[in-house]
Amino acid sequence: DSGVTQTPKHLITATGQRVTLRCSPRSGDLSVYWYQQSLDQGLQFLIQYYNGEERAKGNILERFSAQQFPDLHSELNLSSLELGDSALYFCASSASGNQETQYFGPGTRLLVL
Amino acid sequence: ILNVEQSPQSLHVQEGDSTNFTCSFPSSNFYALHWYRWETAKSPEALFVMTLNGDEKKKGRISATLNTKEGYSYLYIKGSQPEDSATYLCASNAGKSTFGDGTTLTVKP
Numbered sequence: 001d002s003g004v005t006q007t008p009k010h011l012i013t014a015t016g017q018r019v020t021l022r023c024s025p026r027s028g029d030l031s032v033y034w035y036q037q038s039l040d041q042g043l044q045f046l047i048q049y050y051n052g053e054e055r056a057k058g059n060i061l062e063r064f065s066a067q068q069f070p071d072l073h074s075e076l077n078l079s080s081l082e083l084g085d086s087a088l089y090f091c092a093s094s095a096s097g098n099q100e101t102q103y104f105g106p107g108t109r110l111l112v113l
Numbered sequence: 114i115l116n117v118e119q120s121p122q123s124l125h126v127q128e129g130d131s132t133n134f135t136c137s138f139p140s141s142n143f144y145a146l147h148w149y150r151w152e153t154a155k156s157p158e159a160l161f162v163m164t165l166n167g168d169e170k171k172k173g174r175i176s177a178t179l180n181t182k183e184g185y186s187y188l189y190i191k192g193s194q195p196e197d198s199a200t201y202l203c204a205s206n207a208g209k210s211t212f213g214d215g216t217t218l219t220v221k222p
Binding site (some may be wrong): 002035044048092 | 147149154155157158159162164202206209210211213214215
């Protein structure tokens with residue numbers, strides 16, 4: 001158990017819908033990262049937050065947004081969902097920055113029908 | 114090198130064999146190189162974070178080296194065991210995390 005929690009574990013929804021994925025980092029960690037793993041693809045970095053502020057942005061679509069709240073939990077919002085958004089979404093946390101170990105949550109598996 | 118590349122893509126070894134894989138990454142704007150172990154149906158588990166040229170890290174039978182000038186890292190597993198079967202990912206952080214596609218290791222008893 002990494003100490004990072006993600007909810008829900010599984011999510012099934014329809015195209016055009018909007019969903020919110022939630023992540024609680026390890027106690028004391030200030031950085032949260034979001035990753036997407038689509039079928040037959042590797043881990044794609046989406047976005048990183050540090051202490052409530054966006055720190056780095058990767059291949060995140062404009063239909064996707066994220067935020068980190070004062071209690072350091074983070075949410076990833078996916079809107080106008082398409083079939084291709086079906087993937088495993090991981091959250092990871094680290095104490096502060098990029099030179100530190102990232103601890104991964106169990107992931108949320110999203111299926112868009 | 115523009116992206117993080119790992120080789121080989123997959124590897125099958127016998128129990129007791131020693132093995133190694135390579136991670137190549139852009140050497141400019143280097144921050145850190147991470148190695149992860151990813152078992153099927155689980156989430157990636159951190160093995161090492163390496164930041165300095167010439168770094169060597171060890172955890173049990175697994176070790177890693179880092180060359181930031183030429184942009185590569187090696188991961189070594191000594192005396193492979195079936196429980197070492199997993200995908201080994203490396204990631205380079207130059208402002209943002211970029212993962213390789215991994216090397217999938219299968220250790221046959």
